[in-house]
Amino acid sequence: MRIARVIVDVPSRETDRPFDYLVPERLAEWVETGSRVAVPFGGRTLQGIVLGSAEEAEVDRSRLKPIADVLDAVPPLSEELVEIGRWMSRRWLCPLTVSLQAMLPAALKGKTEKYISPAPDAAWTVLERSVYADFLHALESGGPLKLSQLLQQHPERADAVKQWLKQGKLEERQKVEDRLSVKTVLTVFAPPEAALRDALAAIPARAAKQRELLAYLLEHPEPIAQAALAEAAGTTTAAIRALADKGILEVKAVTAERDPYADRHFAPSAPLPLTPAQREAFAPIAEAVERRAHETFLLHGVTGSGKTEIYLQAIDRALSQGREAIVLVPEIALTPQMVERFKSRFGARVAVLHSRLSNGERYDEWRKIREGRAQVAVGARSAVFAPFARLGLLIIDEEHETTYKQEESPKYHARDVAVMRGRLNGAAVVLGSATPSLETYGAAIGASPGFGDRDEAVRPVYIPLPERVADRPLPRVSIIDMREELRLGNRAMFSRALADALRTRLERGEQTVLLLNRRGYATFVMCRSCGFTATCPHCDIALTYHRGSQNLRCHYCGYAEREPDKCPSCESPHIRFFGTGTQKVEEALAETFPGIRVIRMDVDTTTEKGSHERWLTEFRERRADVLLGTQMVAKGLDFPYVTLVGVLAADAALRLPDFRAAERTFQLLTQVAGRAGRHELPGEVIVQTYEPEHESIAAVEHHDYRGFTGRELGHRQALGYPPYGRLLTLTLSHEQVPLLLSMGQTFATRMRERAAAAGVRGDDSSSDRAAEVLGPVPSPIPRLKDRYRFQCMVKYRGDVDARAWAAETLKELAETAKRHGVQMSVDVDPQMML
Numbered sequence: 001m002r003i004a005r006v007i008v009d010v011p012s013r014e015t016d017r018p019f020d021y022l023v024p025e026r027l028a029e030w031v032e033t034g035s036r037v038a039v040p041f042g043g044r045t046l047q048g049i050v051l052g053s054a055e056e057a058e059v060d061r062s063r064l065k066p067i068a069d070v071l072d073a074v075p076p077l078s079e080e081l082v083e084i085g086r087w088m089s090r091r092w093l094c095p096l097t098v099s100l101q102a103m104l105p106a107a108l109k110g111k112t113e114k115y116i117s118p119a120p121d122a123a124w125t126v127l128e129r130s131v132y133a134d135f136l137h138a139l140e141s142g143g144p145l146k147l148s149q150l151l152q153q154h155p156e157r158a159d160a161v162k163q164w165l166k167q168g169k170l171e172e173r174q175k176v177e178d179r180l181s182v183k184t185v186l187t188v189f190a191p192p193e194a195a196l197r198d199a200l201a202a203i204p205a206r207a208a209k210q211r212e213l214l215a216y217l218l219e220h221p222e223p224i225a226q227a228a229l230a231e232a233a234g235t236t237t238a239a240i241r242a243l244a245d246k247g248i249l250e251v252k253a254v255t256a257e258r259d260p261y262a263d264r265h266f267a268p269s270a271p272l273p274l275t276p277a278q279r280e281a282f283a284p285i286a287e288a289v290e291r292r293a294h295e296t297f298l299l300h301g302v303t304g305s306g307k308t309e310i311y312l313q314a315i316d317r318a319l320s321q322g323r324e325a326i327v328l329v330p331e332i333a334l335t336p337q338m339v340e341r342f343k344s345r346f347g348a349r350v351a352v353l354h355s356r357l358s359n360g361e362r363y364d365e366w367r368k369i370r371e372g373r374a375q376v377a378v379g380a381r382s383a384v385f386a387p388f389a390r391l392g393l394l395i396i397d398e399e400h401e402t403t404y405k406q407e408e409s410p411k412y413h414a415r416d417v418a419v420m421r422g423r424l425n426g427a428a429v430v431l432g433s434a435t436p437s438l439e440t441y442g443a444a445i446g447a448s449p450g451f452g453d454r455d456e457a458v459r460p461v462y463i464p465l466p467e468r469v470a471d472r473p474l475p476r477v478s479i480i481d482m483r484e485e486l487r488l489g490n491r492a493m494f495s496r497a498l499a500d501a502l503r504t505r506l507e508r509g510e511q512t513v514l515l516l517n518r519r520g521y522a523t524f525v526m527c528r529s530c531g532f533t534a535t536c537p538h539c540d541i542a543l544t545y546h547r548g549s550q551n552l553r554c555h556y557c558g559y560a561e562r563e564p565d566k567c568p569s570c571e572s573p574h575i576r577f578f579g580t581g582t583q584k585v586e587e588a589l590a591e592t593f594p595g596i597r598v599i600r601m602d603v604d605t606t607t608e609k610g611s612h613e614r615w616l617t618e619f620r621e622r623r624a625d626v627l628l629g630t631q632m633v634a635k636g637l638d639f640p641y642v643t644l645v646g647v648l649a650a651d652a653a654l655r656l657p658d659f660r661a662a663e664r665t666f667q668l669l670t671q672v673a674g675r676a677g678r679h680e681l682p683g684e685v686i687v688q689t690y691e692p693e694h695e696s697i698a699a700v701e702h703h704d705y706r707g708f709t710g711r712e713l714g715h716r717q718a719l720g721y722p723p724y725g726r727l728l729t730l731t732l733s734h735e736q737v738p739l740l741l742s743m744g745q746t747f748a749t750r751m752r753e754r755a756a757a758a759g760v761r762g763d764d765s766s767s768d769r770a771a772e773v774l775g776p777v778p779s780p781i782p783r784l785k786d787r788y789r790f791q792c793m794v795k796y797r798g799d800v801d802a803r804a805w806a807a808e809t810l811k812e813l814a815e816t817a818k819r820h821g822v823q824m825s826v827d828v829d830p831q832m833m834l
Helices: 079-091 096-101 126-131 133-141 147-153 155-167 193-202 208-219 226-233 237-245 276-291 307-320 336-349 359-370 381-385 414-425 438-444 482-487 496-508 582-592 611-620 661-673 695-701 705-719 737-757 802-820
Strands: 003-008 019-022 036-041 044-054 111-118 170-177 184-189 250-255 295-301 324-328 350-353 376-379 391-397 428-433 461-465 476-481 511-515 524-527 544-546 551-553 560-562 575-578 598-601 626-629 642-647 684-689 726-734 770-784 787-797 823-828
Touching: 003 036, 003 096, 019 036, 019 044, 044 079, 044 096, 044 111, 044 170, 079 096, 079 414, 111 133, 111 147, 126 133, 147 155, 155 170, 184 226, 193 208, 208 226, 208 237, 226 237, 237 250, 276 295, 276 307, 276 428, 276 461, 295 307, 295 438, 307 324, 307 336, 307 391, 307 428, 324 381, 324 414, 336 350, 336 376, 336 611, 350 359, 376 381, 381 414, 391 414, 414 428, 438 705, 476 482, 476 496, 476 695, 496 511, 496 642, 496 684, 511 661, 524 544, 582 598, 582 626, 598 611, 642 661, 661 684, 661 695, 661 705, 684 695, 695 705, 726 737, 726 770, 726 802, 737 770, 737 787, 737 802, 787 802, 802 823
Parallel strands: 295 428, 295 461, 324 376, 324 391, 350 376, 391 428, 476 684, 511 626, 511 642, 598 626, 642 684
Antiparallel strands: 003 019, 003 044, 036 044, 111 170, 184 250, 524 575, 544 551, 551 560, 726 787, 726 823, 770 787
């Protein structure tokens, strides 16, 4: 028997290596690289993934156990994806099984089920036969039974089952099962017309229901779902079964697709003629696709410049070569409008993958890709792992979005994974944005060494697209100083300019988008007598007031408590709600503009399936005057009657302890400004702020991306932040602060020792190689879910292998962390500093 190298689904550093298993002859044809298998491991049966095969085992062959089962007829992971998983494990310092599991749909993340059956030599006593007659009959006649279901149906038999297992009268077998199966539908197949007529003539008149069924099938002979047939013919499933028992009809379980867009019609669309600027931008991308050459491009196009049409025509070029394409868009920008653009151009060849689908729908869309029935995958971050075999093109729209970086292990960045898949497949990679991240932009213009891994730094080809389609002007932007509004006596949340502009749009029947990146009603609750502030008892964060549910809620752990009517500390009635959230703005709009129709889109209003699509459809059909929301209204929206965009608190994120705060503020404001004036009607943008002089806000007024990035790149270079340097952070969490401090200091000391051994200094600004270890210090949010958090940061540049140092140091700390229950989380190239 040959040997398979298997990585077992136990996400720990101790088991982060392949284990050798024998491949039984009965499974020899089925076990391949990328196969999911069930294997015995430490007394349990677990899921594993085959990494490859070997001639010789790493231990004595007689000690090897055989693979118990193969879970799929076709391996869910190709050899290319297994290689990507190995690379991700090294790149982001996570267990290999974690990176491989990230590529599988949730339906395939197997769970172990226990089955029981009577032992072949089980000898039941007369008393047992008498007392447990029905139960034993079920065990003996039904084959192996799932233990969890058995105990659920017969909870009173739990003690007897335990005793029989100990006595050996019952045998327990473990089996790895998927969390979801393929959906099947009982479908009726009718015989040929002549046989149907003969059967109808033979059915007696008293069997009226059966005769009605056969008469219906004579007129509609195509296969039909059993339930649908019973409804259409006005009969029952019993009549259908009776005809099947007579051999007249055939009833079979047929695989049914859970298609989330089955009830939607997408009118076919033809390619649009490209403008001269679009043609110039499209040419190098098309040329790379045709040459089947791996090349990375940065398509820097202002909002409304026609980037999507370039994507569509590039995809068409890849498909014409028999190759496939992946299109990534941020989750919040994956609107029905975006899906419609791709479905109307490529029809059933498009599979859509995102979190608003059910697990079953996502699984069926994934199967369409793996089985070759779809050639284009459109989705959010994880769609980068779509199981294509002939990739020719990967597109990342809004490449600057932080949602492309996963915040849980594996902490991968979809942009970097896309580039690596492009390398392995000889595919072109297009990164598109109106406000590219400074890492990507700096690499494209040659200001930095390139983004991505130290050994594989990427320098994209820069493609500018500076004008809107049809020479439409960018919207006029006005910056309103809210300090001046206060001096003039305006204490409302709307400046005079924004209120007037809103009133004008209501009179004209035009639409407005309002952005406030805070949900809830009030951002904190405080007593004006004693200064008490309502905070979460489990996290060091203020509670947010939600007026609809009349409670205070923590947006980090979910804790909620009732709205107070007096101060919990001093019992004063002077408890007040401060700050503004989207709920409060909605209320203020109704008071200021009676009769105004408002749609509010935030996490609280889009939790139900289909709610996101429903709100946007209502707005597109002009059943609302204002679309109010958090950042989910800033991207992917294209409505012809939106002529006004208002930003209510432009400086809300500027004071966050994050070196990217200014960049993200500029990006968000520019993106939401781009929703206005995208069609024939001119657009206007009004930005309200208490810091109009801040460079990220002032630059928005003139759509000055180059000016802003030039200044920001200068700041980054002086401080050694990306794109001129790289970061690695370690976050430690535990209930006890002294333990965190001790482990954090050990990590920092070991990292400094390794830097010194490699001849790398942290204070040499003139050197091309440097590494500086900072911390440990409390995290910006020092406590979450009753656990304190401390952080260490490594800033490094040049030929410095800080990841290897961190991996070695974490190994040294692993035993201590496990013994004391300290959680350690390392993030390479972090995007979120909180």
